[in-house]
Amino acid sequence: MIGMKLDALKESKPHEYLIRFVFGGVCTAAAGVIAKKFGPGVGGLFLAFPAIFPATASLIETHEEKRKEYAGMNGTQRGRKAAAVDAAGAALGAIGLIAFAVVIWRMLEGRSAVFVIAGATLAWAVTAVGAWATRRALVHRVCWRKRKSEATADRSVLGGH
Amino acid sequence: MTETLVRFAIGGVVVSLFAVMGDLFRPKSFAGLFGAAPSIALATLGLAVVHSGKVYAAAEARSMILGAAAFCVYATIVTWVGMRWKVGALKTTLALMPVWFAVSFGAWGLLRAAS
Numbered sequence: 376m377i378g379m380k381l382d383a384l385k386e387s388k389p390h391e392y393l394i395r396f397v398f399g400g401v402c403t404a405a406a407g408v409i410a411k412k413f414g415p416g417v418g419g420l421f422l423a424f425p426a427i428f429p430a431t432a433s434l435i436e437t438h439e440e441k442r443k444e445y446a447g448m449n450g451t452q453r454g455r456k457a458a459a460v461d462a463a464g465a466a467l468g469a470i471g472l473i474a475f476a477v478v479i480w481r482m483l484e485g486r487s488a489v490f491v492i493a494g495a496t497l498a499w500a501v502t503a504v505g506a507w508a509t510r511r512a513l514v515h516r517v518c519w520r521k522r523k524s525e526a527t528a529d530r531s532v533l534g535g536h
Numbered sequence: 537m538t539e540t541l542v543r544f545a546i547g548g549v550v551v552s553l554f555a556v557m558g559d560l561f562r563p564k565s566f567a568g569l570f571g572a573a574p575s576i577a578l579a580t581l582g583l584a585v586v587h588s589g590k591v592y593a594a595a596e597a598r599s600m601i602l603g604a605a606a607f608c609v610y611a612t613i614v615t616w617v618g619m620r621w622k623v624g625a626l627k628t629t630l631a632l633m634p635v636w637f638a639v640s641f642g643a644w645g646l647l648r649a650a651s
Contacts, residue, residue, distance in 0.1 A: 378562045387559060395555045396548040403547020403579045404540045410584070415592050416648070419599025420640045422577040423607050427551055429629035431558065431571055432614070436625040457564055458625035459618025464568015466611035472604035475574045479581060479597035488585040488593075496574060503569045511565075 386438050395427050402426035423472050428465060432458040467510060471503030539587075547579040572607055599644060606640035 402424055410418020439457035443450030478495035558570030577600060584593040613635055617628050 377566050379560050380562050381560065383559045384556065392552060392556075396552045399551020399555075399575060399579075400544035400548030403551070403576050404544040406547075406576055406580055407540060407543045407583070410580075410596065415584075415588075415595035416599050416644065419596035420603040420606075420644060422574075422580055422596060422600040423572075423603030423640075424576060425572075425607055425610060425629075425633075425636060426576055427555055428571050428611070428614075429626055429633075431555060432629050433624075433626040435564070452622070455618055455622065455625060458628075459615050460564045461558075461568040461571060462611045462614040462618060462629075464565040465571035466568075466608050466615060467565075468569035468572030469604050469608035469611055471569070472572050472574055472577075472607060473601055475577065476597045476600035476604055479577075480594050480601065483585075483590045483594045483597065485590075488582065488590065492578065492581060496578065499574050503572070507566055507569060 387434065391434055394430055398427045398430050423469070423476070425465075428462075432461060435461050464507065467506040468499075468503045470506045471499040471501075474502035475499040539583075543579065543583065546583075547576060550579045551575040572604075572611065602643040602647070603636075603640045605643065606636045606638075609639050610636040 402421075403426075406418060406421040406424065409421055436454040436458040438454075440450035440454035443453045475495045475498055478498045479491060482491050482494070554570045554573035554575045557573075558567045561567040561570070577597075581593050581596065584596055610632060614628055614632055617623065617632065618625065621628075623631075
């Protein structure tokens with residue numbers, strides 16, 4: 376189930392917000408400079424640059440580590456796994472990013488830029504959430520089949536005795 | 537210089553907003569979607585339309601498709617490495633960054649050679 380956890384905002388320290396602001400600002404400014412120097416062909420590539428991805432993955436790992444260590448567990452492995460799961464979500468978000476770019480590329484000319492950019496953002500959200508829901512359904516199906524085949528194997532072993 | 541500063545400020549705000557949304561949502565795999573939000577693109581494309589016109593912005597968006605595909609490949613490999621090897625998240629994400637450059641510039645070069 377998708378949910379919101381407002382307490383999660385308290386976990387991030389002010390300097391962590393600052394790091395993400397600076398990373399995002401630098402990458403956006405750099406994308407503009409690159410586009411000016413090398414043209415929209417190269418500049419466009421950087422509109423999908425994984426700008427704050429390393430910083431976010433590192434923060435998720437640290438927060439998960441602290442949470443598990445607070446609960447008396449070894450958090451290192453859990454922290455790494457949490458960062459990997461976040462990366463899996465980002466891969467699906469990137470599929471939405473392709474949809475966003477296609478909408479802008481094909482629809483911008485001759486239409487209101489505000490509406491097209493808003494529509495492209497909606498296309499990102501719908502595609503990313505759709506890809507996430509599809510993957511989740513597939514994973515559940517695979518797990519359900521695995522459990523079912525294990526249960527069948529157990530029954531046949533018990534039946535044999 | 538002023539334009540770069542404006543880009544920095546807008547980019548910082550938009551990227552931070554999506555990062556906060558990623559912090560708020562659960563489960564982790566869903567929150568991860570916000571790690572690939574169109575934050576830099578939103579901060580850039582509006583300015584590109586105003587300063588350079590719609591044709592220029594559309595050309596940027598066309599290249600962005602390749603950058604986004606490279607992001608998908610990069611994030612998938614980061615997931616795979618993170619699940620299998622005992623390497624820290626920062627090290628993994630930074631060490632694999634050349635994957636994004638290779639895939640995006642490789643695809644762009646191929647497209648350019650073909651057209």
